[in-house]
Amino acid sequence: MNLTNKTSKLTNFKISPKPSSTISPSPPPPPPPDPATIANLILKGDNPESLTQALHSLPEWTPHLVQTILKRLWNHGPKALQFFNLLETHPSYRHSAASFDHAIDIAARLRDYKTTWTLVCKMRSSKLGPTPKTFAIITERYVSAGKADKALKIFLSMHEHGCQQDLNSFNAFLDVLCKSKRAEMAYKLFKIFRGRFKADVISYNIIANGFCLKKQTPRALEVMREMIERGLEPTLTTYNILLKGYFRAGQIKEGWEFFLQMKKRKIEIDVVSYTTVVHGFGVAGEVEKSRKVFDEMVGAGVLPSVATYNALIQVLCKKDCVENALVVFDEMLRRGYVPNATTYNVVIRGLCHAGKMDMAIEFMDKMKDDCEPTIQTFNVVIRYYCDDGEIEKALEVLEKMNGGTCLPNLDTYNILIGAMFVRKKSDDLLIAGKLLIEMVDRGFLPRKFTFNRVLNGLMLTGNQGFAQEILRLQSKCGSLPRQFRL
C-alpha cells in the first residue's frame, strides 16, 4: 500500500478510518467528511492512484455529499468528471440519478459528447434513467452550443432511450429553445406538435416569453390572442410575462398602461407584477416612479419580496447613489428580511462603482452570515480592483477562490488576463500566460484574440520560450472540446 502525502492529509482532517488509540469503549463517530477538504484534495491530487485510494477509503459517501463536491468542481469540468468516474469503482457507493445528471451536464458543457452519451448509457444500465430532466439538460447544452437541430433530434428520440415524451418534456424543450433566443423555431415546432402533446397554457406562456426575450412584444401579444381564441384563459403568469416584455423592450409607457389595465380588469396583481414594474421604471431612469410603486404595493396588500428589494436597491445604486441604496438595505434588515446573494452582489457592485472598495470587501465578509459569495461576487471585486490598477489585490482574490468555495470561471480569467496588459510589465505577461494555461486545463477555451494578445505580449517582453509553449497549447486547443459561458 502506497500511502502518499495526499492520504496522510486525509488523516489530518479526520476523515479517514478512526485512529486505533481510542480510549473510550464507544468512540464518537467520525465527523462527516468536509466537502471543501475533499474538493481541494481532488484539485491538488495529480496522482490518480493515490486519489482513488483516498476517495475509496472514505467512510460514508452519500449522494448529497457527491452533489456538493460536483457543485464545487463546476468550474473545473475535467476534475469533476475524474471525481465522478473514480467513484464508479467504489466498492459500495453507487451514484444517484441526480449525480448522473450533474456529470452529464458537466460533460455536455465541455462539449465532450462522447462522455455525455457514455454516461447516459451507464445511467440506463443502472436503471436510474435517463429521465426527462436528463434530456432537458442535454438539449439545453446542445442548443447553447449552436446545435438546435441536433437538440430537436435528441428530443424526438427520447423514447429510444427509454424515456417517453409528454407535455412536460415538450414544454421543457420549448423553454430551452426560447431561453436561447430561438422563439421562432420554438413557435414553429409548437404549431406542428401542439395537437400531439395537447399544448396547454404553459406552452403558450413559454412561447410568449420567448418573443418577449427577443423584445418582440407584438408577437407575444399575438400568441396571447391566439391562446384566447383557442379557448385557453391567460393566467397571471401570462400577464406578468407581457408586462416584463414591455419594460424589457423599453416600452415604458405601454408597460405602465398594461399594468393599469391589469388593475382595471381586476386581475390579482402579485409581488412578481410589482417587482417587474419597480425594476422596469428604475432601469429606465424613472427612480421616483420606481419608489412610488414600491411604496404603493404595501398599501395594496402585497408584501415586497427579497427580489423586490433587490430591484429597488439595484435601481438606486445605478440611477441614484449607493448611500440611498444602503438606506433601503438597512430598512430591509429592520423589517426582518434575509438578504440573498443577489442583494449582496448588487450592493457590492454599487460600492465598487462608487470607489468604496474597502466597504465592498466588508460587505463580502458580512455576506457570509446569510449566504455564500457567488462567482459574480468575486468577479465584480476582481474587475474593479483591476480597473483601479490594483492587480496584486485582484490576484489575491483569485488565490482565495482557488483555495475555497468558488472556482474561477471564464469571465474571471478573461478579466484577469485582460488586466495583465495595462502595466506593460514583463512579469504580468508571465502571469497572463500561466492563467491561460490554467484556464485551458480547466476546460475553458480562450478566444483567439486572447491567445494572440498573450503571444504578442510574451514576444515583445522577450519571453520567446514561453510564447512557444503557448503556441503549442493553442494548436492543441483546436481539437479540444470547447466550453463556453456557464
Next chain:
DNA sequence: GCGCCTACGC
C-alpha cells in the same frame, strides 16, 4: 414545466 431580483449586447 412558465413569470420578478446580479447580467447585457457589442
